[in-house]
Amino acid sequence: MTHRTYNLALIGFGNVGRTFISLLARKRERLINEHSLDFRITGVATRTLGWLVDPKGFDLDQLLRADFGDAAAADSLRHWMVAARPDAVFETTALNPHTGQPAIDHLRSALEHGAHAISANKGPVVYGYEELTALAAKMHRKFYFESSVMDGAPIFNLFRECLPAIELRGFRGILNSTTNVILEAMEQGQSFDDAVRHTQQIGVAESDPSNDIDGWDAAVKVAALATVLMKHPLKPDQVERVGIRGITKQQIDAAKIDGRRYKVVCSAHLDGDKLHARVAPQALPLSDPLAQVAGTSSVISFETDMLPALAIHEINPGLEAVAYGLLTDFLRAVKE
């Protein structure tokens, strides 16, 4: 059976980018046999490495050892696109919760050069959804971003592909792992500062965890879901946002005695034409399914006109779940 070989290029080459390469290598045979496609990685770009290009394709084993051989470096995003000639660009740079940049520029350039634009970064979803979706349509390419919320668990694709003609009235979920793990550590007796340090040590929190602690990360997710699924464009600063800096050990202990547990609840609800969107810690009764979400697990429950509540629960995802979201976006983009 003949198959087509696609040029893939990655902007951002941290844990997610590397895990994506491993995943591609591991699934290669299946991609060839079941999806009639193969791939080569023709571009890898990071802030420190610059715009690396290998038009014949990087060696995957070397790439995974961060050995880029004698790859040439382009002098700009534009020249990199021209040299790497990607069919799909995978954007995995860090989130800027206030502008979505420079990821939007990367994805715009990808589409302009005829590549599918696939993002694990939710910034471009809230700040660039309309523009990038329109540009993708014009270029007959796709702008997809499944990994940007709940890793590779199907959320955006679920609505796009499996829930046609449905009316989404609201949602409620636990969508930020860092605050979930911090609150759990506090429940086990740690102070806020110790809990933050613990969460950093196990690799869940970033070195500067303020985007998580202050609710920005969750607010961007709520805005992305409202914008895309509810067709109600929303910016993160329009989400009512309460962080967890104010939560004391005393509050956590009092909740515990009361049979409750603090969780950062993300929610949005349509009231007529008005959308109420909120991120805030709440002391939930243990009977609330959201109270049971532990560690890096996450859950979202959708209220629709057809199914009173449909909940998606992702339990203990690893980095591979994020990489898998990139893969599903790619396979869908080239299938269409």
Added chain:
Amino acid sequence: MTHRTYNLALIGFGNVGRTFISLLARKRERLINEHSLDFRITGVATRTLGWLVDPKGFDLDQLLRADFGDAAAADSLRHWMVAARPDAVFETTALNPHTGQPAIDHLRSALEHGAHAISANKGPVVYGYEELTALAAKMHRKFYFESSVMDGAPIFNLFRECLPAIELRGFRGILNSTTNVILEAMEQGQSFDDAVRHTQQIGVAESDPSNDIDGWDAAVKVAALATVLMKHPLKPDQVERVGIRGITKQQIDAAKIDGRRYKVVCSAHLDGDKLHARVAPQALPLSDPLAQVAGTSSVISFETDMLPALAIHEINPGLEAVAYGLLTDFLRAVKE
């Protein structure tokens, strides 16, 4: 914008069929505007009414009052197909858990006459999957059956559309409402017989509830999921099956004291090449998410190579959820 009008025909016209007609009527504007399609119902068939046909389309209001006007009756399935000229046939007759008939004959005839075959009946999925899927491919039509497991919650479409190149290793869920409601009533103090009567009175159990009580309904669902999603053809009698007739109030009460709750757990797990599939009541600890599934809600948790556990939870579905599954199948079939 131009739209195409599709001829739809229904075999089976009980609660599900009627709810489907209401749903179509309610979503008509949206179907025209967003999916560029309209519909007319050209055939309705039941055992008592026979093979009714109205090539110009039944009046929906009359149809919902079970007023079939002066519709002609065809003398056979074949003549009905020829007269109704359906683009899609919706099969919602009662399950035969041991043969899948006569639903398989209905769906085969639909495909042979160039219609998409859409089933809310899981019998044809386990007894006719291979044949009907091959016939659909040959005829460039679709055989879809989203409503056959967990109503309209996307399960089959989820894997087909959103989880490419994934390896499903097993699943575990609560998939039978009747036994769930019976066990709950017993927990609240009723005897088995009273609980069965109560479940019939609220319209959850059928007049002969033995397919549910003896685990056949659940076994057919497990077999359907294994056959389609795990590509491991399985017949219901190959599923280890324990019904709930043997569960006593004493057992239920003892479990309660022990902090446990009886649930009929459906599961399948691959052990090498061997598939272990099982339906059986189990006394689950309350910390098990399956123990929390109440009433007609259902849940299934999938174990895959990409996402350690992905669970879909459908809470308090009504009949409209089943009808919605038929609609999603139809929209997907005509989109492809």
